[in-house]
Amino acid sequence: MATLASSGLSIGALADRTGLAVSAIRYYEAQGLITPWRNAGGQRRFLRADIRRLSFVMIAQQFGFSLPEIRGLLEQLPNRRTPTPKDWAAISSTFRDRLDARIETLQRLRDNLDGCIGCGCLSLPKCKLYNPKDRVRAKGTGPRYLMGDRPE
Amino acid sequence: MATLASSGLSIGALADRTGLAVSAIRYYEAQGLITPWRNAGGQRRFLRADIRRLSFVMIAQQFGFSLPEIRGLLEQLPNRRTPTPKDWAAISSTFRDRLDARIETLQRLRDNLDGCIGCGCLSLPKCKLYNPKDRVRAKGTGPRYLMGDRPE
DNA sequence: CCTTGACCTAAAGTTAGGTTTAGAAATTAC
DNA sequence: GTAATTTCTAAACCTAACTTTAGGTCAAGG
Numbered sequence: 001m002a003t004l005a006s007s008g009l010s011i012g013a014l015a016d017r018t019g020l021a022v023s024a025i026r027y028y029e030a031q032g033l034i035t036p037w038r039n040a041g042g043q044r045r046f047l048r049a050d051i052r053r054l055s056f057v058m059i060a061q062q063f064g065f066s067l068p069e070i071r072g073l074l075e076q077l078p079n080r081r082t083p084t085p086k087d088w089a090a091i092s093s094t095f096r097d098r099l100d101a102r103i104e105t106l107q108r109l110r111d112n113l114d115g116c117i118g119c120g121c122l123s124l125p126k127c128k129l130y131n132p133k134d135r136v137r138a139k140g141t142g143p144r145y146l147m148g149d150r151p152e
Numbered sequence: 153m154a155t156l157a158s159s160g161l162s163i164g165a166l167a168d169r170t171g172l173a174v175s176a177i178r179y180y181e182a183q184g185l186i187t188p189w190r191n192a193g194g195q196r197r198f199l200r201a202d203i204r205r206l207s208f209v210m211i212a213q214q215f216g217f218s219l220p221e222i223r224g225l226l227e228q229l230p231n232r233r234t235p236t237p238k239d240w241a242a243i244s245s246t247f248r249d250r251l252d253a254r255i256e257t258l259q260r261l262r263d264n265l266d267g268c269i270g271c272g273c274l275s276l277p278k279c280k281l282y283n284p285k286d287r288v289r290a291k292g293t294g295p296r297y298l299m300g301d302r303p304e
Numbered sequence: 305c306c307t308t309g310a311c312c313t314a315a316a317g318t319t320a321g322g323t324t325t326a327g328a329a330a331t332t333a334c
Numbered sequence: 335g336t337a338a339t340t341t342c343t344a345a346a347c348c349t350a351a352c353t354t355t356a357g358g359t360c361a362a363g364g
Contacts, residue, residue: 010331010340010341011341012339012341013339021322021323022250022340022341023322023324024219024321024322024323026320026342026343027321027323033320040330041329041330041331041332041341041342042341042342043328043330043331043340043341043342044341044342057265059261059265061263061321062261063258064277066320066321067320067321092265093252095265096262096265096266099258099262099265100262102258103255103258103259106215106251106254109162109214109215110210110248110252110255113211113244113247113248113251114248121325123339128328147248162310162311164310164311173352173353174310174311175352175353176316176351176352177355178312178313179351179352179353183351186326190359193311193312193360193361194311194312194359194360195310195311195312195359195360195361196312209324213351218350218351219350219351242348264349
């Protein structure tokens with residue numbers, strides 16, 4: 001099977017270790033999330049530390065981060081040496097801040113849902129779901145007015 | 153401007169009221185989220201209650217529901233009469249359950265993040281981020297092993 | 305009446321995040 | 335040494351949720 005250690009991991013070995021598809025790993029390279037080198041024959045070789053790097057990518061995706069965002073997070077890692085636990089802990093705190101914000105937004109939306117739809121009144125001047133500042137939505141194409149009323 | 157009341161709303165008027173693009177409303181019709189009738193000239197006419205219906209669609213999207221899922225939720229509404237506050241309150245409770253689950257998942261992931269990356273140890277046998285049961289991810293393509301280790 | 309703006313349909317284009325395919329070259333297994 | 339895997343690149347394809355475009359029709363104001 002996959003030969004190892006000093007010569008680096010092949011893309012297939014990395015795929016086995018992470019559970020990602022080979023095609024996904026190539027795609028991530030194209031997106032700048034990982035930067036393997038090439039062996040004499042032109043094949044990609046990866047560091048063992050890249051297993052953790054890709055695992056981080058997968059976890060961040062679960063939290064709803066886009067690949068460009070994840071790239072931004074990963075850029076906090078050291079360039080020329082293998083990241084230490086401290087490096088990961090540092091990046092993780094940024095990560096956690098954004099995550100907290102995301103959870104808070106969801107909770108606020110939930111609470112507003114209770115007040116707005118849940119209560120049955122559906123009175124809109126006081127509806128807080130109306131045009132919330134920080135949307136979870138990806139492609140806001142301008143202001144949107146929720147629940148049927150406009151801001152004046 | 154938009155003529156009103158007894159003859160129903162034009163698609164443009166509905167777009168103004170909801171903040172949605174006209175093209176988006178047509179798309180929602182194609183997806184079965186809303187069913188206008190046509191006037192003599194073949195143009196779409198909507199009920200005023202459809203403003204709220206589309207607002208609900210937008211809110212549900214913020215919570216991460218897909219259009220098919222939202223269609224499922226809307227099917228709980230009465231077919232032949234204008235939905236009452238009670239109708240909306242009922243649909244909202246289903247909605248809220250799913251929302252609570254989503255928030256809980258995020259919180260659990262956050263807590264695991266603290267234990268796994270946040271502590272700096274990165275010890276994987278005890279990492280709970282490893283292959284969590286309920287992923288937020290859409291297209292799981294089989295089991296995935298996180299943070300570099302495999303389940304044996 | 306006539307012009308301008310709103311609306312119509314159908315089809316193609318867009319972005320994100322990948323997968324699939326095709327044909328060729330490198331590696332590994334026996 | 336040869337057969338079976340892997341890997342390579344480039345390009346096409348995929349889904350979701352829309353938008354844009356093209357070419358034509360409808361409706362409202364002056």
